[in-house]
Amino acid sequence: MEDVEDSHQCGFCHAQLMEPYIKCCQCPPPEDDKMFICLHCFAKGVEFNGHESSHAYSIVKNNFPLFEKGWTALEELNLIKAISDCGYGNWADVSHQLRTKSAQECERHYTYYYIENPKPPLPELPEVYLDIHPLPVVFKLSENPPRPAEGSSVYNEMAGYMAARGDFTSEYDNFMEIDLRQMKFASKDDDEFEQDLKLAVLDIYQNCLKERERRKRVVRQYGLINLKALNYFNRRYDRTIKHLLDGLRVFMRLLSPEEYEKFIESLHYEYELKNEIQNLQLFRENGLTLLRQIKLYTILRAQHEQQREQRHLLNDVLMHLKDEAACQSWLQRQAALDTMGKGLPVNLPTAPRRAAAPLEIIGLPGYDKLTSKEKELCATVRLVPEAYLEFKSLLLNECQKYGCLKLAQARQLIKIDVNKTRKIYDFLCTEGVLNKDPL
Incomplete structure (x- = not known):
């Protein structure tokens, strides 16, 4: 127990020592305070006047009680010093100098422990962690190997394992x-x-x-019977190296449990590093050079991906931008959605089917035998030139045989899509090749 407020200074920085502070146990006691070191200098590992940072040391502090709880050893020293300065009976001045206790507390404590019941200067302090009566043994289920309660779900899952016998x-x-x-x-x-x-x-x-x-x-x-630890082990690596765990499990006996866990953790760390490098490369490809830009880019990218996954009616209108019917259908659906928002039941019109792209017929057999209008027709109805010429010849012969040709008769002759047959029939009638009515 040291009187730190008056007695000692740091041997290196000469600052006034306040508890706790360090006392070197190997340096010989000097005439001055070079054997005492403040915590700030001790943390830096200072060495001076033969003192080395590797020397044994002890911590000096006076925050333990001597006679009763609530009164530390430092307060006992300050109380004795204050009474010697102010005199016995001047409890108001003693309390003012002590600062931590009232005048009544100082009088009661000094009268009882120093006058009525005096004790040796340093009484033997009982060890607080010892107890006369032994504590009861508390039963706790073991975790590894586990000892689940009988009848629990874990007990039923560990089929055939007897924890008490291992x-x-x-x-x-x-x-x-x-x-x-x-x-x-x-x-x-x-x-x-x-x-x-x-x-x-x-x-x-x-x-x-x-x-x-x-x-x-x-x-x-390796804790294979501990289902809780095993499930945690699998969940940790579920998104990283789960595809490797099943193949590596047969080799775990070649390493100790600690070495195997370190090996698996290193693979997990390697995977995370590769993933982080790929992300950094992606950021660099998108022109990001500062870390503070990444957060905004990540938010905007997530919003963009979410919008791409959402299909709305405007996409149908944009795909049929030149189709007036598609635009009209989109407007009808918007009006229906507004009506439905008011709680009224409405049948939504379906979006029109997307028209197929024209067929590339250049270079196909029979392409040179077509006129410019016939080429456009074959590309639009997606019909190869050779088949068109065959259908044209068939319809023309039938028309010459009976003097006219109806659409129903044309559909019976050409076994293809009825819409394509109608377009071919209308085109030939417009060009004057076929007659709808007899001459």
Whole structure:
């Protein structure tokens, strides 16, 4: 116990020492205060006048009680000093100098412990962590290996595992003992070959016992029976190296449990680093050079991806920008949605189908035999020139045979899409090739 407020200064920076502070245990006691060091200098590891940072040290503090709780050793020293300065009985001045206790508290404490019941200057302090009566043993279920409560869900999932014995109801090669139960070595009729055969069977059984013990040791050491730890292990690496865990599990016995966990964690860290590098490369490709720009870019990119996934009616209108019917359908759907927002039941009109792109017929057989209008027709209805010429010849022969040709007759002759047949029929009638009515 040291009187820190008056007695000592730091041997390096000469600052007034306040508890707690450091006292060197290896430097010889000097005439001045070079053996005391403040916490600031001690944290820097200062060395001066033969003192080294590797020296043994002790921490000096006076915040423990001597006589009663609530009164520290430092307050005891300050109380004695204040009474010697102010005189016995001047409790108001003593309390003012002490600052932490009232005048009544100072009078009561000094009268009781220093006058009425005096004790040695440094009484033996009882060890607070010892108790006369031993504490009861508190039962707690073990985590590794686990000892689940009987009847719990974990107990049912650990089929055949007996936690108290660290054993399984069904062993590896469980029926090995059946081959040994009838074996006897006391028979005198056994020849040398039969004796060697029995010994070989015992060797096999001994290897079986070693394998059982090895498997139990692997299960116990690597925590494979601890479902809680195993599930946490799998969840941690679910999004990173889950595809590698099943393949690496057979090699875990080549490493200790700590080494195996470090190896798996290093693979997980490698995956995260590669992913971070890919993200940084993506940011650089998009012109981002400052870290503060990444947050805004990530938010905008997520919003853009969300908008791309959402399909709305305007997309249908844009795809049929030149189609007046598509624009009209979009306006009708918007009006219907507004009406439905008011709580009225409405049947939404369906968006029109997207028209197929024209067929590229340049260079196909029969392309040179078509006129410019016929080329445009074949491209629009997506019909190859050779087939069009065949259909045209068929319809023309039928029209010449009967003097006219109706649309229903044309559909019976051409077994293709009825809309395409109508377009071909209307085109030929417009060009004057076919007659709708008899001449």
